[in-house]
Amino acid sequence: MSEPKGKAEGQENAPNFIHDLVEADIREGKHGGQVVTRFPPEPNGYLHIGHAKSICLNFTTAELSGQGRCHLRFDDTNPEAEDTEYVESIREDVRWLGFDWGSHEYFASDYFERLYDCAVDLVKRGFAYVDSQSPEEIREGRGDFYRPGVNGPFRDRSVEENLDLLARMRAGEFDEGAHVLRAKIDMASKDVNLRDPLMYRIRKVTHHRTGDDWCIYPMYDYAHPMSDAFEGITHSVCTLEFAHHNPLYQWFVSHFDFDPMPWQYEFARLNLTYTVMSKRLLKRLVEEARVSGWDDPRMPTVAGMRRRGYTPAAIRRFAERIGVSRRDSVVDVGLLEHALREDLNVTSPRTMAVLRPLKLVIENFPEDEEVELVAPFSPNDESFGSRTLHLTREVFIERDDFMEEPVKKWFRLAPGKEVRLRYGALVTCNEVVKDDAGNVVELRCTWDPESKGGNAPDGRKVRGTIHWVSAKYAVDAEVRLYDRLFNDENPLDEAHEGDFTDRINPSSLEVLPHAKLEPSLAARGPGERVQFERLGYFVVDPDSTRAHPVYNRTIQLKDSWSKQAKRN
């Protein structure tokens, strides 16, 4: 049965070689058609967009099989780095992204006893031994890329002695570094990972879950494949830098009778332009207070993106679009931003807010009069409903929407020009009021009372439409304007002088303390997303209160005018 060649024509399927390969396994009935994957973070930090790619991959791969499942497993084998704080944030982030691991939440630390038993078994069968060399001696004995390693003096200890030593390691009789358990493989292997890799080390450190029950902890290389096998993982998906571990992974699991027998597959990790992704660097940003924390809206962490106003759907869509391959790549952050706008465009109510207010007085509008206007929350979707706006004698408009000496093709307000106040009325600017320093402080206009709602009865075309807020009803708010954290497409580019923190965009955050909101915006709670018409998408920050609303700019609308203006 041959598939139609190529997917050309309106291909909706995201390119994804892992999916292709798993689908082939399902077709062939491998593992009885079962697909079990896992997302295995170490709880030592916050998840970022790179993890999100992996989460999406693992969960969607499992979905390929009708009865598949994806586990959430915390790889907590290094007690020094880990903490329950991170466990909770990871759970929250995965859930927020829209994935459900059901009852399949596991910890590598749950397997400590079983891992130990398996280690004892390997010792008994002559596949592991206790090495009592110092760390320096072990490193020396391992050789390097060009020289094979050499067998150490403890490599041929008797099974009895190894068993005794291992038991005493566990019992806490030895200091850290005194002994380690090593797999007995091949010190001369071309593959450095196979030169008797460490399985256990002594660490007298309290573990966030097992407390002081253990003072020996398994290494990733041993714990990870075994944990996969314990859980019945069929497809163990990880990033490319683990590719060298595959032979070792297979070595460990093949010494036991697991069914299914897991296999490891590697894909290229995500890199984004204008972004740093490594935990180490993100940590520096936090510690050096370049950002407000792990959930700073400029951070590529899931928590930061959530606070920024990203939607889970946008992130999932992005992950699907960029595909999965084995090629090192740097994805243009514009792709992420596009996926974001695409989702926000169809999910966000339209509202009006003025970021940098300029007062506009309608001189022929009676002082105490108000005009009620019904404005839809969406231009294309009636289900969003509408709200009532009040046009009053004094309104605020955006400073950027007025130009005293307009450039060519300027559609907005200028002396003598007529514009539409969106859903409001047509107004013409008559006079510009300035302060002593020559700054424009107020605009005096007249309106066409016949244009209530926004259109003139004579049908004349008015090109410019600007947003506005009634001065009488406006609600004061703080608006935080976020932009890309770095100026440089590749903040880590070594061709530059200095360090990546020198490439931080100084205007990645601008706080506007006195923005003016339409009243409907004051009642919204943290996490609610809206569009400020003509400006961008915004989200209510957790800092927001009824008395002091705070909105974060998620992303600007595409702006072909500013592009054109730059060319002029």
Next chain:
RNA sequence: UCGGGGAUCGUCUAACGGCAGGACUCCAGUUUCUGGUACUGGCUAUCUAGGUUCGAAUCCUAGUCCCCGAGCCA
């Protein structure tokens, strides 16, 4: 001096010996009470050199460049 992985529009990615396709970006236009959205059209790519073949991004040979690997981290 070793081993592994990789190279296709500016970016990400398809094509598995048979018309180099899609998405983003960019450009031009239509619609529009958001200079938004939607819609239409357009530009742009097979690392290099040989070879096999009617036909090569794909197979072969030789090279070039990039990434990863020598933690008692994951």
